Amino acid sequence: MNHLQDVPLAKAYLLLNHGPSTLVTSEHAGVANVMAAAWVMPLDFDPPKLLLVLDRNTWSRHLVEGAGTFVIQLPSRRQAELTLAVGSSNGGELDKFARYDIAHGRARQVQAPVVEGCLAYLECKVIAEPHNQEKYDLFIAEVVAAYADERVFSKGRWHFPDEESRTIHYQAGGAFFATGEAFQVVKAEA
Template sequence: MKGGGLPAAALTDETFGQKPSMKVTREPVALPRATQLLNHGPVTIITSAHNGRSNVMAASWAMPLDFNPPKVVVVVDSRTLTRQLIEASGVFGLQLPSRKFAAQTLAVGTNAGLAIDKFSAFELETFAAEKIEVPMLAGCITWMECKVIPDDSQRHDLIIGEVVAAYADSRVYSNNRWHFGDDPDLRTCHYVAGGTFFATGEAFDVSPAANALSASPASR
């Protein structure tokens, strides 16, 4: 389903054997740099809440839109509970799960919030957001709090949000840089289909060409 989560795959009774640790240092990310968290195209998890009801879903279609103020775009099917809650509240949480959280990511992406309480069913730990009334997932590694910007593009199931707060697990992101290190469980994920993910690979640098001229973004 477009923007409605992830294609279904089998989950076993042992899928949720470990809960995420709450012992994580969450460091603020400067808002003009917040969209950098999404530049490499990982799968995301959206949290939403309104009037005592909350929901969580995975979303592969999410991307940066602008730097300052930082804006993001997510695709959320109009038939989902997540869409209903976001439209009612005007806010949502956008977070990046790690490989360690892949089973939970698949679960919240393949089950409908109208049928079950996914936070309870999949034993998801949460913490309070800083600037919006939405639960944030403790098991993720970056978090963005977003306020909806009304726009006609919503007729295409797009939601545009301004990032009003952002923070990251200091083990993988600090000083405006990703640094995944040697722990494969802390890498972000990219979803394909049928329960198949790719983990983010190794970083490498490319030096500018010797004859390259400095240019402003507008002149490129």
């Protein structure tokens, strides 16, 4: 995790704007879990907020409700197999960190593990909205820390040096695609 640089919180939304699959880590009462989540999106700039859909039947939901915090991580293409594995198993039935031999460290601002080797991290505190959580499984959270691998995200932009360092997007049935080629468009004068 040597190449991590802080991302200004007002720019944290740029880490999620391209809609990648994510890993969500959480911990409560000494029990930790990691799950895959595709339904995560930026919500606001200042303070930065995001939305996360957490089905009421997931083990992570129980931990997030207990702790009030979680971490969103952006895995790379080289972590697609891990992403599928943690998204296809139940943390209430097994310790995914042990079962899949997941290297991990600790979050900087919240009480949760972080999966080593991810491209970016957003540490979050839940903003309690019981109606949204119960009716829609929708969690609103404030981003309290954001950092990314400077080799793929710097100066507010994603730039992928190789195929294995791209963010991934889950379709279904084990099918992913990697983020494509970036290009710039100059706004035409009116």
